[in-house]
Amino acid sequence: MLTLIVLTFALAFITLLMKRFVHSKYVGLITLVPFTLFITFLSYIPKVREGTNVFFKNEWIPSLGISLDLKIDGLSLLFSLLITGIGTLIYLYASSYMRGHVYLHRFFCYLGLFMGAMLGLVLSDNLISLFIFWELTSITSFFLIGFNNENEESRKSALWALSITGLGGFFLLSFGVMMGSITGTYSIQELLGQSEILKNHSAYILLISFLFAAAFTKSAQFPFHFWLPGAMKAPTPVSAYLHSATMVKAGIYLLARFTPVLGGEYEWNTTLQIAGGVTMLYGALHSVFRKDMKSILAYSTVSALGMLVFLLGVGTEKALYAASAFIVVHALYKASLFLITGVVDHSTHTRNINELGGIRHKMPWIAVAGLISALSCAGIPLTFGFIGKELIYEATLHYPLHTIAMILTVTAVVTNVFLTCSGFLVGLKPFFGKLTVRCAEIEKPEAVLWLPPLILAFFSVLFGVLPILADDGFVTALAHAINGKKIDQHLQIWHGVNRALILSGMTIGFGILLYFLFKKFRNPMRLTERFNAISPQNIFTLFVDKFRVFAFIYTRFFQNGYLRVYLMVIVIFVIGLVGYKLFEDVPLHVNTTGLSEFRVYELVVFLIMVVAILFTIRTSSRLTAIAATGVIGYCICLIFVFYGAPDLAMTQFAIDTLTVVLFVFVLFKLPAFLNLSNRAIQFRDAVISIAFGVLISLITLQALVSPADKEISRFYAENAYELAKGKNVVNVILVDFRGFDTLIETIVLSIAAIGVFSLLKYRASDEEISE
Amino acid sequence: MELLLVALVGVLYSAGIYLMFRRSMVKLLLGFIILGNGANILIFLMGELTKGKAPIIDAEETHFVDAYADPVPQALILTAIVISFGLTAFAIVLLNKVYSTTGSDDLDSLNIQDLDI
Numbered sequence: 001m002l003t004l005i006v007l008t009f010a011l012a013f014i015t016l017l018m019k020r021f022v023h024s025k026y027v028g029l030i031t032l033v034p035f036t037l038f039i040t041f042l043s044y045i046p047k048v049r050e051g052t053n054v055f056f057k058n059e060w061i062p063s064l065g066i067s068l069d070l071k072i073d074g075l076s077l078l079f080s081l082l083i084t085g086i087g088t089l090i091y092l093y094a095s096s097y098m099r100g101h102v103y104l105h106r107f108f109c110y111l112g113l114f115m116g117a118m119l120g121l122v123l124s125d126n127l128i129s130l131f132i133f134w135e136l137t138s139i140t141s142f143f144l145i146g147f148n149n150e151n152e153e154s155r156k157s158a159l160w161a162l163s164i165t166g167l168g169g170f171f172l173l174s175f176g177v178m179m180g181s182i183t184g185t186y187s188i189q190e191l192l193g194q195s196e197i198l199k200n201h202s203a204y205i206l207l208i209s210f211l212f213a214a215a216f217t218k219s220a221q222f223p224f225h226f227w228l229p230g231a232m233k234a235p236t237p238v239s240a241y242l243h244s245a246t247m248v249k250a251g252i253y254l255l256a257r258f259t260p261v262l263g264g265e266y267e268w269n270t271t272l273q274i275a276g277g278v279t280m281l282y283g284a285l286h287s288v289f290r291k292d293m294k295s296i297l298a299y300s301t302v303s304a305l306g307m308l309v310f311l312l313g314v315g316t317e318k319a320l321y322a323a324s325a326f327i328v329v330h331a332l333y334k335a336s337l338f339l340i341t342g343v344v345d346h347s348t349h350t351r352n353i354n355e356l357g358g359i360r361h362k363m364p365w366i367a368v369a370g371l372i373s374a375l376s377c378a379g380i381p382l383t384f385g386f387i388g389k390e391l392i393y394e395a396t397l398h399y400p401l402h403t404i405a406m407i408l409t410v411t412a413v414v415t416n417v418f419l420t421c422s423g424f425l426v427g428l429k430p431f432f433g434k435l436t437v438r439c440a441e442i443e444k445p446e447a448v449l450w451l452p453p454l455i456l457a458f459f460s461v462l463f464g465v466l467p468i469l470a471d472d473g474f475v476t477a478l479a480h481a482i483n484g485k486k487i488d489q490h491l492q493i494w495h496g497v498n499r500a501l502i503l504s505g506m507t508i509g510f511g512i513l514l515y516f517l518f519k520k521f522r523n524p525m526r527l528t529e530r531f532n533a534i535s536p537q538n539i540f541t542l543f544v545d546k547f548r549v550f551a552f553i554y555t556r557f558f559q560n561g562y563l564r565v566y567l568m569v570i571v572i573f574v575i576g577l578v579g580y581k582l583f584e585d586v587p588l589h590v591n592t593t594g595l596s597e598f599r600v601y602e603l604v605v606f607l608i609m610v611v612a613i614l615f616t617i618r619t620s621s622r623l624t625a626i627a628a629t630g631v632i633g634y635c636i637c638l639i640f641v642f643y644g645a646p647d648l649a650m651t652q653f654a655i656d657t658l659t660v661v662l663f664v665f666v667l668f669k670l671p672a673f674l675n676l677s678n679r680a681i682q683f684r685d686a687v688i689s690i691a692f693g694v695l696i697s698l699i700t701l702q703a704l705v706s707p708a709d710k711e712i713s714r715f716y717a718e719n720a721y722e723l724a725k726g727k728n729v730v731n732v733i734l735v736d737f738r739g740f741d742t743l744i745e746t747i748v749l750s751i752a753a754i755g756v757f758s759l760l761k762y763r764a765s766d767e768e769i770s771e
Numbered sequence: 772m773e774l775l776l777v778a779l780v781g782v783l784y785s786a787g788i789y790l791m792f793r794r795s796m797v798k799l800l801l802g803f804i805i806l807g808n809g810a811n812i813l814i815f816l817m818g819e820l821t822k823g824k825a826p827i828i829d830a831e832e833t834h835f836v837d838a839y840a841d842p843v844p845q846a847l848i849l850t851a852i853v854i855s856f857g858l859t860a861f862a863i864v865l866l867n868k869v870y871s872t873t874g875s876d877d878l879d880s881l882n883i884q885d886l887d888i
Binding site for chain 2: 562563564567568571597598599602603606609610613616617622625626629632633636639640642643644645646647648651652655658659662663666667670685686688689690692693694696697700701703704708710712713716717718720721722727728729730733734738741742745748749751752753755756759760762
């Protein structure tokens with residue numbers, strides 16, 4: 001199975017190289033890739049139906065517990081079937097829809113990569129590999145949303161989608177790592193057995209918060225939903241595939257996958273009910289106010305995703321079963337509606353439903369597909385949508401707590417009324433009524449354009465008439481996987497006259513009323529515009545803008561390009577941290593025993609140095625400053641002479657003289673020091689510098705008190721003559737014991753010399769130019 | 772004497788840092804040299820001061836018979852002095868080059884502000 005996924009990735013990259021093939025008329029053959037996969041997954045249905053899970057072991061990094069284990073159970077099989085099945089239709093559709101696009105080869109590459117990543121995501125049994133595939137789907141989604149890269153809106157939407165889903169990815173990784181550290185395993189299969197430990201763990205709230213953050217961002221739950229309508233900038237096949245049928249359901253998949261592990265607790269259920277409930281109402285309400293077909297579909301997708309989260313939150317067996325059915329119901333009708341939208345857009349060059357009407361005369365098959373999908377969306381009997389809706393109402397009505405059951409049911413009914421209306425707006429409005437001017441001249445679409453939505457619509461009817469096919473095929477196994485144990489329930493066309501049926505009837509009735517109301521509205525968006533200021537998208541945008549300002553100020557403050565500010569920050573931190581540590585941990589005391597007395601001439605040298613230092617700082621003459629620095633050097637030279645370091649004294653003397661000479665030679669023509677800073681700044685700098693000096697003195701004092709290890713010095717002293725035949729120990733260390741260091745030091749000096757030489761040369765050539 | 776040298780280290784560090792906080796490039800360089808001197812004295816102090824006894828074995832002996840100054844800090848300081856000269860020399864020439872190009876000794880005049888991100 002892993003081979004198949006790897007092969008999908010490989011084929012995607014190969015597509016990139018086969019530019020000529022992709023642009024030829026045989027491009028439809030590329031559909032064979034998802035189709036082969038689809039057939040492969042179909043062959044697993046019998047096994048999974050019996051309740052056996054198929055497991056593929058693949059080692060990756062065993063020492064870290066990371067593997068590429070794959071598992072096929074009811075949940076992953078259904079998602080795989082959706083990915084490859086709808087994928088097949090999308091490929092077929094896109095081969096015509098996208099024809100002639102310059103970057104068609106890239107398009108199919110991204111699509112292939114996405115399919116591979118998505119399959120990996122739903123099949124992974126390891127949290128870490130799940131995370132990696134999860135991120136891959138976000139990245140491919142980014143490329144596909146921004147596919148029309150010359151459009152600024154497109155790029156912006158792609159960035160939004162990536163940042164929101166990427167944020168979720170971060171939380172998913174945190175979740176995975178936490179799960180791993182609590183249970184000691186990343187295998188989802190093994191986590192199932194530790195459900196009780198996790199639920200009673202003190203970090204349970206944190207765990208589910210991370211999981212929800214990941215799932216809600218990916219599945220566009222309020223208030224993270226706005227990236228999804230933005231993602232509609234992608235070519236329509238992409239919207240149908242990624243942003244309706246598969247990728248956005250990854251969050252649902254994640255929640256469903258972990259329902260048997262973490263679900264069933266009060267926090268889990270309540271959060272999901274509220275988040276899902278708000279999202280489904282919000283999305284449904286927004287969808288009817290739109291006039292752009294894709295926008296309507298985007299918001300109704302948000303609403304449907306909310307519905308799924310909501311059902312997982314209700315969490316009863318009936319609800320999980322309803323969720324299982326609704327995943328399929330939604331995938332079928334929504335993908336179909338998207339594909340229809342694509343065809344309409346392609347031939348009329350508009351998606352505004354105000355301008356569309358009567359297209360059924362021009363493209364009858366598309367109209368049929370639209371009608372069926374809209375009916376399934378509305379839940380008219382004999383469509384799969386009807387069965388799905390009945391199950392949802394059954395689930396909410398039978399919620400154990402009566403008052404909450406009422407609230408849940410009302411929420412579900414209101415949402416469905418609006419969804420029915422928006423389904424009609426997209427699936428009926430453009431096709432019925434009078435043929436508008438805009439639509440008069442259009443031509444019949446090709447078969448590969450109308451066939452895919454029709455096939456999807458066909459399945460909506462097939463499962464609606466013969467629910468046993470869906471039930472026996474995958475829904476039972478799916479519900480089994482989500483619930484963790486078998487659910488004894490089956491799909492039925494007719495449940496008898498009960499409350500659910502009455503609610504269904506009411507939904508359809510109100511939905512149709514609403515449809516006739518909103519159909520007439522020319523510009524209902526006006527009504528919602530006043531709320532734009534408080535929409536999550538605006539708040540997020542504002543946040544991002546403010547964050548940029550913050551980052552700008554922050555950078556200006558710390559990385560402002562002034563060397564002395566960097567230096568000051570470092571020095572202040574050293575004073576603060578080291579000073580704090582010194583006073584906190586080290587008992588400050590001065591041990592004067594064993595220290596030598598100082599004589600008058602030493603004191604004189606010290607005083608000369610202090611005066612020289614003051615001169616260096618205070619003088620306004622450059623030459624005086626340089627000379628004073630030279631004096632400091634000579635004084636140090638004297639100190640070396642006093643305390644038995646003749647080599648140092650000689651070196652210091654030579655180097656100090658050289659430095660002064662070089663300074664004077666090179667810098668003599670510079671102007672006198674300008675007083676560049678005012679007194680306040682000078683005072684501030686003096687305070688910081690003196691604090692730093694005092695700190696260094698204190699550290700030195702403490703270092704003097706603690707005895708130093710003389711072992712190395714003794715070794716050199718004893719062996720200088722024995723091993724190296726030298727009597728000046730310092731020289732022996734430099735040229736013999738540490739000879740290599742000295743050699744490298746000479747190299748450093750040579751490089752400096754070359755640098756000096758070339759800089760001087762450079763100046764000469766500059767002068768030539770100016771002459 | 773040690774206490775005097777400890778104070779000297781502090782004074783050299785203070786003066787060095789203070790000069791490095793200035794805007795003038797020449798002062799920055801002088802501050803750097805003074806700071807280096809302070810560091811050298813600090814290292815020198817760590818090897819227990821021994822008055823007038825260089826770490827040189829007497830001509831007729833093969834071992835030290837008397838107390839001797841610690842040779843290790845001396846070797847380190849010697850290296851440091853030489854290396855810092857390399858750096859100083861390069862910096863002086865570079866500074867001169869900068870001055871002849873920009874006509875200024877002010878560090879701030881070298882900044883290119885990219886105010887708009």
